[in-house]
Amino acid sequence: xxxxxxxxxxxxxxxxxxxxxxxxxxxxxxxxxxxxxxxxxxxxxxxxxxxxxxxxxxxxxxxxxxxxxxxxxxxxxxxxxxxxxxxxxxxxxxxxxxxxxxxxxxxxxxxxxxxxxxxxxxxxxxxxxxxxxxxxxxxxxxxxxxxxxxxxxxxxxxxxxxxxxxxxxxxxxxxxxxxxxxxxxxxxxxxxxxxxxxxxxxxxxxxxxxxxxxxxxxxxxxxxxxxxxxxxxxxxxxxxxxxxxxxxxxxxx
Amino acid sequence: xxxxxxxxxxxxxxxxxxxxxxxxxxxxxxxxxxxxxxxxxxxxxxxxxxxxxxxxxxxxxxxxxxxxxxxxxxxxxxxxxxxxxxxxxxxxxxxxxxxxxxxxxxxxxxxxxxxxxxxxxxxxxxxxxxxxxxxxxxxxxxxxxxxxxxxxxxxxxxxxxxxxxxxxxxxxxxxxxxxxxxxxxxxxxxxxxxxx
Numbered sequence: 001x002x003x004x005x006x007x008x009x010x011x012x013x014x015x016x017x018x019x020x021x022x023x024x025x026x027x028x029x030x031x032x033x034x035x036x037x038x039x040x041x042x043x044x045x046x047x048x049x050x051x052x053x054x055x056x057x058x059x060x061x062x063x064x065x066x067x068x069x070x071x072x073x074x075x076x077x078x079x080x081x082x083x084x085x086x087x088x089x090x091x092x093x094x095x096x097x098x099x100x101x102x103x104x105x106x107x108x109x110x111x112x113x114x115x116x117x118x119x120x121x122x123x124x125x126x127x128x129x130x131x132x133x134x135x136x137x138x139x140x141x142x143x144x145x146x147x148x149x150x151x152x153x154x155x156x157x158x159x160x161x162x163x164x165x166x167x168x169x170x171x172x173x174x175x176x177x178x179x180x181x182x183x184x185x186x187x188x189x190x191x192x193x194x195x196x197x198x199x200x201x202x203x204x205x206x207x208x209x210x211x212x213x214x215x216x217x218x219x220x221x222x223x224x225x226x227x228x229x230x231x232x233x234x235x236x237x238x239x240x241x242x243x244x245x246x247x248x249x250x251x252x253x
Numbered sequence: 254x255x256x257x258x259x260x261x262x263x264x265x266x267x268x269x270x271x272x273x274x275x276x277x278x279x280x281x282x283x284x285x286x287x288x289x290x291x292x293x294x295x296x297x298x299x300x301x302x303x304x305x306x307x308x309x310x311x312x313x314x315x316x317x318x319x320x321x322x323x324x325x326x327x328x329x330x331x332x333x334x335x336x337x338x339x340x341x342x343x344x345x346x347x348x349x350x351x352x353x354x355x356x357x358x359x360x361x362x363x364x365x366x367x368x369x370x371x372x373x374x375x376x377x378x379x380x381x382x383x384x385x386x387x388x389x390x391x392x393x394x395x396x397x398x399x400x401x402x403x404x405x406x407x408x409x410x411x412x413x414x415x416x417x418x419x420x421x422x423x424x425x426x427x428x429x430x431x432x433x434x435x436x437x438x439x440x441x442x443x444x445x446x447x448x449x
Binding site: 001002005040045076098121122167195196221253 | 391431434438
């Protein structure tokens with residue numbers, strides 16, 4: 001049976017891993033290559049590297065980091081941050097990334113998703129969505145790392161993204177991110193049970209029970225977290241043993 | 254001499270090269286017939302679409318060349334599927350080394366998603382390719398088409414239904430998963446291939 005995936009996420013700023021709360025208050029969390037290799041050896045199923053300072057002049061630095069990561073790490077990894085063209089993706093995939101994720105650039109130019117999936121295949125195009133539940137009870141898409149609200153509903157954008165060729169959805173709940181009180185079960189379940197592609201739940205994982213919940217109650221295909229892994233609050237091996245003991249199909253080893 | 258990776262329009266070659274580098278092996282990447290024929294071992298990688306890849310191989314007569322290889326050959330992912338007889342992906346006749354046919358995953362009422370992306374187990378392991386690999390080890394898969402079970406099946410995986418995770422006939426081997434991304438299990442399988 002296909003296993004549920006545990007995915008540590010490394011936010012990178014100027015070549016270092018950082019972690020903040022609610023997208024702000026960044027703290028240093030170590031060397032991305034070292035952390036990534038450690039997670040791979042502890043049994044992480046995939047890694048996500050998000051370059052949150054991605055600017056044109058830094059792109060070369062990112063592709064060099066990707067190359068170093070690809071050389072050393074023997075599990076799949078996704079790279080995101082500031083990707084807005086076929087050329088950007090070509091460079092990252094050639095450097096050894098397995099998948100890339102797009103967010104704001106795809107929202108502003110939805111044709112980008114088609115272009116990328118035609119050129120490289122849906123399997124390597126992850127659509128990252130930062131969503132926030134507003135007082136009206138609906139989930140809206142936010143852009144620019146959570147700083148800009150849109151009027152688009154998360155479910156509508158996710159469905160459109162998949163129709164345009166996104167192969168996976170990485171859904172981050174801004175309401176839950178950094179709070180460590182559990183994942184957003186409602187929106188995760190809604191996307192995961194209605195879309196024909198895997199949904200990666202992100203934001204809010206603070207205890208092992210939260211991961212169990214998001215798999216059992218929200219049918220997530222994968223769960224992503226950052227700070228709790230970086231600061232050693234939950235060990236990946238312990239988490240996977242716990243999930244396996246609770247009858248979740250999980251890769252141990 | 255040595256290990257050659259076939260260069261064509263559907264390769265994810267960099268990851269394979271890095272995986273080999275991690276186990277201390279260097280490889281040439283080439284579409285030169287002389288070099289491919291002279292290699293001790295050949296890896297036939299592949300990420301992409303079947304008909305485009307087959308047309309490319311036929312245009313360059315690499316199809317005949319691959320069929321005639323006598324040294325150990327390892328097809329990975331699309332590379333494995335191209336070694337089969339036929340693929341439903343754009344109704345493509347493939348190289349015909351393995352009799353098995355490649356079909357599209359059809360999601361059923363268990364609501365499984367396609368393509369399959371992630372880690373799944375392999376079982377019913379046969380041949381030296383899987384020496385020291387425990388039954389039900391996890392490997393990393395990314396694919397929307399699968400090869401049926403058949404006489405050349407040497408490993409099985411279950412997704413919607415059981416299918417061939419690996420195939421073997423004479424000197425030809427194929428794996429549907431990505432050994433280059435399958436952690437220690439994958440490195441072990443690559444090492445086994447290199448010591449055939």
